[in-house]
Amino acid sequence: MEFSQMNRAEQLALLQELRTEYEKEKAKGLSLDLSRGKPSPDQLDLMNDLFDSMDSSVDCYTEDGVDCRNYGLLSGIPEAKRLFSDLLNIPEENLIVAGNSSLNLMYDTVARAMLYGVCDSDRPWCREEEIKFLCPSPGYDRHFGICESLGIKMIAVDMTPTGPDMDTVEALVATDASIKGIWCIPKYSNPDGITYSDETVKRLASMKTAARDFRIFWDNAYAVHDLYPDRHDTLADIFELSREAGNPNRPFFFASTSQITFPGAGVAVMAASPENLKQILPILAAQTIGFDKLNQLRHVRYFKNAANIHAHMQKLAEKLRPKFDLTHEILERDLIPAGIAHWTRPLGGYFISLFVLPGTAKRTWTLCKEAGVVMTNVGATYPYRLDPDDSNIRIAPTYPDLENLEAAMCILTLCARIAALEKLTEEEGA
Amino acid sequence: MEFSQMNRAEQLALLQELRTEYEKEKAKGLSLDLSRGKPSPDQLDLMNDLFDSMDSSVDCYTEDGVDCRNYGLLSGIPEAKRLFSDLLNIPEENLIVAGNSSLNLMYDTVARAMLYGVCDSDRPWCREEEIKFLCPSPGYDRHFGICESLGIKMIAVDMTPTGPDMDTVEALVATDASIKGIWCIPKYSNPDGITYSDETVKRLASMKTAARDFRIFWDNAYAVHDLYPDRHDTLADIFELSREAGNPNRPFFFASTSQITFPGAGVAVMAASPENLKQILPILAAQTIGFDKLNQLRHVRYFKNAANIHAHMQKLAEKLRPKFDLTHEILERDLIPAGIAHWTRPLGGYFISLFVLPGTAKRTWTLCKEAGVVMTNVGATYPYRLDPDDSNIRIAPTYPDLENLEAAMCILTLCARIAALEKLTEEEGA
Numbered sequence: 019m020e021f022s023q024m025n026r027a028e029q030l031a032l033l034q035e036l037r038t039e040y041e042k043e044k045a046k047g048l049s050l051d052l053s054r055g056k057p058s059p060d061q062l063d064l065m066n067d068l069f070d071s072m073d074s075s076v077d078c079y080t081e082d083g084v085d086c087r088n089y090g091l092l093s094g095i096p097e098a099k100r101l102f103s104d105l106l107n108i109p110e111e112n113l114i115v116a117g118n119s120s121l122n123l124m125y126d127t128v129a130r131a132m133l134y135g136v137c138d139s140d141r142p143w144c145r146e147e148e149i150k151f152l153c154p155s156p157g158y159d160r161h162f163g164i165c166e167s168l169g170i171k172m173i174a175v176d177m178t179p180t181g182p183d184m185d186t187v188e189a190l191v192a193t194d195a196s197i198k199g200i201w202c203i204p205k206y207s208n209p210d211g212i213t214y215s216d217e218t219v220k221r222l223a224s225m226k227t228a229a230r231d232f233r234i235f236w237d238n239a240y241a242v243h244d245l246y247p248d249r250h251d252t253l254a255d256i257f258e259l260s261r262e263a264g265n266p267n268r269p270f271f272f273a274s275t276s277q278i279t280f281p282g283a284g285v286a287v288m289a290a291s292p293e294n295l296k297q298i299l300p301i302l303a304a305q306t307i308g309f310d311k312l313n314q315l316r317h318v319r320y321f322k323n324a325a326n327i328h329a330h331m332q333k334l335a336e337k338l339r340p341k342f343d344l345t346h347e348i349l350e351r352d353l354i355p356a357g358i359a360h361w362t363r364p365l366g367g368y369f370i371s372l373f374v375l376p377g378t379a380k381r382t383w384t385l386c387k388e389a390g391v392v393m394t395n396v397g398a399t400y401p402y403r404l405d406p407d408d409s410n411i412r413i414a415p416t417y418p419d420l421e422n423l424e425a426a427m428c429i430l431t432l433c434a435r436i437a438a439l440e441k442l443t444e445e446e447g448a
Numbered sequence: 449m450e451f452s453q454m455n456r457a458e459q460l461a462l463l464q465e466l467r468t469e470y471e472k473e474k475a476k477g478l479s480l481d482l483s484r485g486k487p488s489p490d491q492l493d494l495m496n497d498l499f500d501s502m503d504s505s506v507d508c509y510t511e512d513g514v515d516c517r518n519y520g521l522l523s524g525i526p527e528a529k530r531l532f533s534d535l536l537n538i539p540e541e542n543l544i545v546a547g548n549s550s551l552n553l554m555y556d557t558v559a560r561a562m563l564y565g566v567c568d569s570d571r572p573w574c575r576e577e578e579i580k581f582l583c584p585s586p587g588y589d590r591h592f593g594i595c596e597s598l599g600i601k602m603i604a605v606d607m608t609p610t611g612p613d614m615d616t617v618e619a620l621v622a623t624d625a626s627i628k629g630i631w632c633i634p635k636y637s638n639p640d641g642i643t644y645s646d647e648t649v650k651r652l653a654s655m656k657t658a659a660r661d662f663r664i665f666w667d668n669a670y671a672v673h674d675l676y677p678d679r680h681d682t683l684a685d686i687f688e689l690s691r692e693a694g695n696p697n698r699p700f701f702f703a704s705t706s707q708i709t710f711p712g713a714g715v716a717v718m719a720a721s722p723e724n725l726k727q728i729l730p731i732l733a734a735q736t737i738g739f740d741k742l743n744q745l746r747h748v749r750y751f752k753n754a755a756n757i758h759a760h761m762q763k764l765a766e767k768l769r770p771k772f773d774l775t776h777e778i779l780e781r782d783l784i785p786a787g788i789a790h791w792t793r794p795l796g797g798y799f800i801s802l803f804v805l806p807g808t809a810k811r812t813w814t815l816c817k818e819a820g821v822v823m824t825n826v827g828a829t830y831p832y833r834l835d836p837d838d839s840n841i842r843i844a845p846t847y848p849d850l851e852n853l854e855a856a857m858c859i860l861t862l863c864a865r866i867a868a869l870e871k872l873t874e875e876e877g878a
Binding site for chain 1: 484486487489492495499515516517518519520547548549551552555556559562563572574590593594596597598706710711712713730731733734735736737738739740741742743
């Protein structure tokens with residue numbers, strides 16, 4: 019029976035029962051982590067050949083004969099550009115192949131805009147009275163962290179099943195010239211796993227913005243991260259649509275192999291229009307002597323072509339699918355009958371976004387923590403860590419093994435039910 | 449006979465003779481590069497075991513069991529901190545072990561000060577009307593490039609055999625609060641190869657500065673880069689002297705393995721006082737998900753301890769010494785009798801700084817170029833590329849092999865003599 023259809027006596031009896039169960043779980047002294055989108059060790063082991071992919075003593079030259087051990091090739095080695103060009107369907111000349119962190123590229127891109135402006139700016143953004151970014155929420159805490167660190171005001175915009183609420187986005191950017199950017203994870207979004215519809219991408223590319231130098235920060239972190247061999251989302255081409263709409267400079271594109279090879283030692287890329295790159299590259303030349311080309315070469319030698327990356331992603335998906343399936347199974351078993359939660363069923367990416375009974379996410383988190391299960395901080399998926407409904411919990415099922423995942427998920431659903439009953443009965447939590 | 453002691457007829461006759469020689473050299477169609485401080489391939493080959501130093505499939509864990517393939521450890525892995533701590537005599541807790549480029553750390557440190565200020569600032573530097581840096585000159589073009597890119601006004605200060613002209617430095621920083629920094633390569637400076645005297649370091653550490661948030665950018669790029677086994681310079685400890693003088697936050701320290709292992713794929717470090725790091729690390733956490741820990745681990749596994757790095761540097765020195773010796777030999781043979789030039793004789797580092805007859809550096813450079821020898825751009829060693837004396841030419845003898853180095857050096861000294869005679873006779877260059 020759904021909790022809301024129970025009378026108070028029934029609710030209190032069930033709460034008592036679940037609390038007894040909770041005390042038993044707590045006594046086990048578990049220590050489980052569902053908080054970060056980290057691959058598991060056995061996922062990483064699929065890549066063990068990466069470092070044996072080249073005999074580095076002799077095989078350290080690009081196809082043009084450049085020694086990757088030495089200085090040079092600021093924007094990346096040609097064969098790495100070709101590989102990412104094939105994988106992401108972006109012309110090589112629009113790509114920068116960089117170091118190990120796309121977050122670093124994103125932060126630097128925003129910081130650069132603050133210090134220099136972008137190619138369409140009248141002045142550096144730090145010379146403006148105020149800079150604002152739109153933040154589709156729930157979203158990625160580290161995007162919000164960049165804004166918070168740099169003093170950029172964040173405006174939360176609701177996520178819908180087709181992407182950000184575009185009516186709100188369009189209305190805001192049309193009138194407020196201090197809104198200079200929007201954060202987007204357009205495919206298998208973090209945390210909802212939503213892929214923007216073609217209509218949404220088109221509206222983003224073509225909407226009128228009061229700021230001439232408005233930018234879309236297009237973090238395509240899960241571009242090739244499908245979970246199923248037969249079903250997957252497709253994403254419209256933001257560059258093509260922006261060009262067609264007369265806004266060729268609008269998108270800044272980011273991606274990385276963090277969830278393809280190694281989170282800590284992969285290769286990140288960014289892409290932008292020629293006019294953007296013409297402004298960025300001389301600044302990049304002042305900033306760094308160049309990125310680690312040997313690591314770029316290692317990735318190229320290992321994968322050789324985009325088809326092999328896709329094949330590798332299917333091997334990863336085989337590791338991830340049982341974890342996602344198990345998570346859904348436990349959520350359905352424990353929370354559907356209670357009628358207190360809904361969640362997303364993404365076809366790719368790294369997360370499941372759980373919405374518990376409004377007003378109970380924090381309490382659920384605390385109960386989990388006391389029972390030894392660490393969840394992503396409640397609120398982390400919203401600007402300034404403020405979930406207006408106190409409802410969203412990001413589940414990252416990739417890191418634990420199946421046994422630990424099951425134990426953690428059972429505690430999560432137990433805690434969500436306890437918190438809901440506490441709320442409904444207005445019983446103070448223990 | 450020195451050129452200045454010849455009469456005009458003798459000068460013209462010699463000029464004619466040298467021009468004939470030059471045309472012969474030019475006809476050879478050489479293509480030689482003495483412009484950048486790049487290691488030669490055979491130097492890099494000394495490091496070929498670096499990538500075989502760990503079996504990465506099993507050996508990817510730190511001593512604390514952290515998987516270096518995955519996220520985590522923002523400020524570097526513990527064993528890498530210990531290695532650099534031993535090598536540089538800096539406490540581990542003051543170190544950040546980072547990616548492959550110390551220039552990137554330097555640019556980011558200046559950019560961060562512009563956007564946030566440093567820990568002693570009243571406001572971000574970009575909110576000040578003007579920011580100025582002192583630039584001991586000749587110096588490193590990429591330091592100057594950072595200032596130029598970020599709109600920081602550069603004030604050239606003369607280099608002396610004991611470091612920057614400290615009377616001038618002290619007078620400037622004492623009165624002008626907009627002077628926020630000074631660039632220093634304190635050991636085997638680029639390009640002069642000068643090591644700052646203890647007195648200079650002490651004065652830098654203790655001088656009164658009008659800006660409370662003044663910073664020394666201490667780029668110790670050649671900390672362990674001695675050329676001779678028996679003679680080497682020693683450098684006073686900037687951190688210790690700054691602490692003693694009551695200015696513990698003044699130095700920002702940088703170093704890298706770019707000229708130890710691989711320029712393009714080494715490991716860079718920075719160091720600063722605890723108060724500085726307390727400000728920097730949260731910003732760094734917003735900027736990046738972390739640096740490439742596998743490359744840090746690779747370096748640790750290969751070297752194991754500081755003594756092995758010193759031993760490796762002696763092997764490198766054996767490759768470099770003949771090149772420096774040959775360069776000096778040719779300079780002495782060709783330019784001492786002419787009396788038109790002087791140069792430095794560093795005990796370490798990567799460069800020899802040649803001062804040709806004032807007013808002839810650019811002409812010498814052009815003559816070299818037309819004969820197929822690329823030298824570092826004249827002026828590059830000065831802020832805004834302006835050598836007030838048109839005299840300094842940076843020689844980077846490390847990259848070519850001995851045969852090519854000899855050919856290039858002979859052309860350089862030939863061109864320097866031709867340019868000097870043109871100047872002395874006021875004969876227009878061809």
